[in-house]
Amino acid sequence: MTSRLLFFFFFLFLFTLTTLTSTASGATSCRTSCGSIPINYPFGIDKGCGSPQLNAMLNCSSTDLYFVTPSGGYKVRSIDYDRNTMVVFDPLMSTCSILQPHHDFKLSDIQNVVIRPSYDTVFALFNCSNVSPVHNRYQNLCFSAAGHSCDELYSSCASFRIFNTSSPNGNNSTLRATPFCCFTSYDTVRVMSMNILDCSHYTTVIDDGKMRGVAPIDWSYGIELSYSVPEIGCDRCRKSGGTCGFDVETEIFLCQCPVSNNISTRDCGGGVSDRGGCKTTKANYATLLLAMSYLLFALSYDLF
Numbered sequence: 375m376t377s378r379l380l381f382f383f384f385f386l387f388l389f390t391l392t393t394l395t396s397t398a399s400g401a402t403s404c405r406t407s408c409g410s411i412p413i414n415y416p417f418g419i420d421k422g423c424g425s426p427q428l429n430a431m432l433n434c435s436s437t438d439l440y441f442v443t444p445s446g447g448y449k450v451r452s453i454d455y456d457r458n459t460m461v462v463f464d465p466l467m468s469t470c471s472i473l474q475p476h477h478d479f480k481l482s483d484i485q486n487v488v489i490r491p492s493y494d495t496v497f498a499l500f501n502c503s504n505v506s507p508v509h510n511r512y513q514n515l516c517f518s519a520a521g522h523s524c525d526e527l528y529s530s531c532a533s534f535r536i537f538n539t540s541s542p543n544g545n546n547s548t549l550r551a552t553p554f555c556c557f558t559s560y561d562t563v564r565v566m567s568m569n570i571l572d573c574s575h576y577t578t579v580i581d582d583g584k585m586r587g588v589a590p591i592d593w594s595y596g597i598e599l600s601y602s603v604p605e606i607g608c609d610r611c612r613k614s615g616g617t618c619g620f621d622v623e624t625e626i627f628l629c630q631c632p633v634s635n636n637i638s639t640r641d642c643g644g645g646v647s648d649r650g651g652c653k654t655t656k657a658n659y660a661t662l663l664l665a666m667s668y669l670l671f672a673l674s675y676d677l678f
Contacts, residue, residue, distance in 0.1 A: 404617050404630065408434035414455055415618040416603040424618070425603045426625035427488045441599070445480035451596060459492060461580065463596045468500070468575045470531035470590045476568045476575050479560075479597070489601035491560035494581050498527070499556040499563075501537050502573040507566060508556040516556040520585040524555035531590050614642040 404423035406413055418424025419434040433440045433447065440447035441462045448462035468474050481490060496519050502508065508515050528534050529552075537553050556562075556573070568576065579585065580594045608618040611629035619630045631642035 404619060405434070408432075408439040409437035411439050411450060411453060412455075413439075414453075415608045415612070416601065417453070418619065422619045422622045422628070422630075424620075426620040426627075427484065427603050428601070429620075429625075431485065431489070443479075443481050443485060445478055448597070458601050460489070460599045460601060461596050462599060464578065467595075468533060468577045469595050470527075470577075470593065471533055473533040473536065473575065476573070478567050479563060479578075481564075486564070488603055489599050491578075492598045492600040493559065495560060495598045496579045496581050497558050497560060497563050498577050498579060499558065499568075499571060499573040500527070500534060500553070500575040500577070502554040502556060502571065504554070506554065506556075506572040508558065508562070508571060508573075509554045512562075515558050515562045517558070519557040519579070520581055521587075522557075522585070522590070525552055527555065527590050528552040611642070616642045 404413075404418055404420050408419055413419055413424075413432075413434075416425035416428050417432055418428070419432050419439070431442055432450070433442050439450040441450055441460065446466070448464055451461045451463055453460045464479065466474055466477055468476075498519070499508065528537055563571070563576070568574075577595060578597045580596055580598045582594065582598075585593060606627045607629070608627075611618050614629070614631075616629035616631045619628050620626060621628050629642060
């Protein structure tokens with residue numbers, strides 16, 4: 375009978391040890407910055423940090439932070455945690471000073487739900503053909519960008535002047551013409567690719583209310599993303615001294631607590647609630663393993 379109990383408790387010991395080791399390995403140290411940009415919830419750049427909805431969307435390379443999408447990595451310029459916005463820059467898009475080949479800006483399905491371009495982000499499509507959908511059937515998708523026109527961009531931006539064309543107009547005069555362009559929202563380029571839109575280039579500008587009357591060379595070029603994730607107790611975790619994260623296997627919210635925190639609450643102090651809680655501290659692991667080791671020793675020598 376004693377040998378069977380010994381085998382049972384030995385098996386239980388191995389199972390518990392494996393579980394605790396697995397749990398402990400998930401308690402990573404979450405970095406709080408990348409270069410000059412602070413990293414707070416819901417973002418994370420380490421395994422199990424931040425919100426699972428935004429998992430693996432940020433990559434810290436040396437001193438630069440990148441927002442990773444199906445169409446590539448975009449350098450993060452800033453994160454405003456009060457406004458829930460992040461500004462990124464596409465290094466391959468055209469601006470008023472440089473012209474680059476077009477490509478599509480694509481987000482994954484989950485990104486289109488939790489972090490997508492805000493309505494302050496204006497997509498400007500250039501050199502569109504006469505058969506472009508936004509020049510014909512879907513003209514209503516184009517709008518005025520703070521009073522600015524296509525002609526203004528084609529004439530004032532060095533990179534876009536290449537699209538200016540002129541033709542004789544009689545009486546020794548010439549007629550200047552520019553191709554169609556369209557100021558539109560992200561929803562347009564999300565549904566229709568640049569090939570379907572039949573526009574050769576694009577740029578993005580953030581209209582933060584200061585764009586009117588400002589020359590295109592001084593516009594704020596970039597993409598402002600607006601993010602939103604469900605509130606699942608991170609504020610309570612932070613107030614208790616913990617760091618918000620998640621279990622990498624189950625993606626359940628976890629409040630990662632410092633080892634020195636001995637407050638016995640659901641937030642930090644070793645407890646794990648059904649809705650998430652703190653990862654057990656190393657002191658808890660040692661106490662439990664010591665107790666089980668004593669039990670095995672006692673059974674081996676029939677001390678009970």
